[in-house]
Amino acid sequence: MEKIAIIGFSCLFPDAKNPEEFWQNLIQKKDSTSSITSEELGVDPQIFYEP
Numbered sequence: 001m002e003k004i005a006i007i008g009f010s011c012l013f014p015d016a017k018n019p020e021e022f023w024q025n026l027i028q029k030k031d032s033t034s035s036i037t038s039e040e041l042g043v044d045p046q047i048f049y050e051p
Contacts, residue, residue, distance in 0.1 A: 013022035014032035
């Protein structure tokens with residue numbers, strides 16, 4: 001197996017600016033759920049309901 005180096009990553013954390021804030025939200029059991037429009041999602045929502 002060839003070795004690789006991970007030099008960075010990017011994520012979106014609900015209600016948090018960084019992983020640390022996200023972790024604190026989890027610890028505090030903060031509800032960070034939200035709705036999203038079809039336009040924001042960028043795909044037809046029906047694809048999630050296909051068996």
